[in-house]
Amino acid sequence: MEKIIAYLEEIKKQGLYREMRYLSAPQKPHTVIDGRKVLLMASNSYLGLCDDNRLKAAAIRAIEKYGVGSGGSRLTTGSYQLHKELEQKIARFKGTEASIVFNTGYMTNVGAIAGIADKSWVVFSDELNHASIIDGCRLSGAKIVVYKHCDMDDLYKKVKEFQGNPILIVTDGVFSMDGDIAPLDDIVKIAEEFSALTMVDDAHATGVLGPKGAGTGDYFGLKDKIDLQMGTLSKALASEGGFIAGKQYLIDYLRNKARSFIFTTALAPATIAVAIKAIEIVEREPEARRVLLNNANWLQNKLHDAGFKTLDSQTPIIPIVVGDSEKALQFSNQLLEEGIYIPAIRPPTVPPGTSRLRLSLMATHSQDDLNYALTKIVQIGKRLNII
Ligand SMILES: Cc1ncc(COP(=O)(O)O)c(C=O)c1O
Structure with missing residues (x-):
């Protein structure tokens, strides 16, 4: 107990104590936080869709047709027609054979990395990767090798040392706190040379980058070269959830292996309906x-x-x-x-x-x-x- 209180006091002293601020209006450029009107420059709703009437109507239609809760995990009673429709839509949007939807972006990274890699694998991770990637790496039990931020010489050198092992290279597509873009073209070359799998977290690129808005794979024209294209439904797409798009066999594998996919109640129909509509808007606008x-x-x-x-x-x-x-x-x-x-x-x-x-x-x-x-x-x- 004393340890916990001492920790709180210490982080307060260091200016590291975290507290919430509460919105009481829709998330758009002019909103209300803690009772005051503000200009909001802190939202991941990049396309301004959180308050979009078409998305609100899609959610309402889904609620009227299917109700509110999903009532079960995806592998029991929680998979609605809408989930299938969304997974097919994501696959078309990303240009892959298939996709699988998780409940959050965080759960996607944790589940996918720990599902794919085990202690026989070596996972190479950019030093500025998102916490959910770091946690997925830790949970997998794989050997984790952190390479310097976007430093391809460092990555090459480190991968070469471990050649012959099953290898996964994982990177944010857009780095969430720096806003820079990973050099995917070089990462793919290194992966090809050492027969490594690649995974890109497009939480901040989905709906934002590339001619189709499909993320960094689209931006670099490399989408069929990236094995696991992760994205979120929670930022530009103004809904909730995350996904992996890739080859059918990888998606089948994750459906059977990823614990954060298997052991949780599915996303509600309204959430899924919003994501479907948001992808349509990204494609059309x-x-x-x-x-x-x-x-x-x-x-x-x-x-x-x-x-x-x-x-x-x-x-x-x-x-x-x-x-x-x-x-x-x-x-x-x-x-x-x-x-x-x-x-x-x-x-x-x-x-x-x-x-x-x-x-x-x-x-x-x-x-x-x-x-x-x-x-x-x-x-x-x-x-x-x-x-
Ligand atoms: C790079 C990155 N990956 C994953 C996530 C997790 O996504 P979600 O908020 O949908 O859980 C975030 C943000 O929260 C992120 O910035």
Whole structure:
């Protein structure tokens, strides 16, 4: 008990204590958080679909037809026609033979990695991969080899050392806290040379990158070369859940092996209906992606020119690295006083000494929104001696 209380006190002292903020309006550029109106620059609803009328109507139709709960796990009574329709739709969208839907992106990574790899495998993981990938690697019992962030020389050297073993190389497609894109073309070459399986987490690329909006495989024109294309339904697609798209035999294997797929109640019909509709919207409306990426590019350039450290972001995730956790928190709090919500991201989510603000943009932000945010970020950044 004392240990737990001491831990809480310690993280408070270090500016690492976490608390919730509560929304009381839909998630869109102008919303209400903790009772105050804010400009939201922190949502993963990249296409602004969380409040989309077509998605709301799809959810309502599904509720009227099927009811609310799913009532069972996917392998017992929880699989509805809608689940099958979604898995077929994802496979077509991603250009693969098949797909399988999990209840969250987190459960997808944990279940897929621990389902595929066991202690006879070696898993190579980028040092900035998402926590759910790290947890999946740990749970698998495989030998884990972490390579330097997007460093292909380091990856090559490390894979060569373990050639001959069953190998999985796993990477975020878009890194969730830095916004940069993994060099998938080089990763695929290394994998081919050493007969390794590849897995890409497209949580932040699904609906955002590539001519079809199908993610980093689509962006690099490599989708049939990536064995396990992971994605989430929870970000640009404005629903919940995650998926793996790939060859039929891999999907059949996961359906039989992935414990986070097998031992849990299926997603509710309304959630699935929203995801189906959202993929249709992504396929039909490339303009939203174009606006989103233009907005991101504009703001990233302006922040960089103002002197902020924005790393190599090429996506709607824009980090502003501050370093010190307390200062990052102060930055975020002062922005909130000006009516802008951008959270401070601190260890363990990011490496020590790299605390930051993490902006994420939506296609529905207006130029006025971006101008206002830029003015206030620069003003407060100067006041706090960050620039
Ligand atoms: C890169 C990455 N992978 C996986 C996840 C987990 O997805 P979900 O929130 O759907 O569980 C997230 C975000 O939460 C993420 O950023």
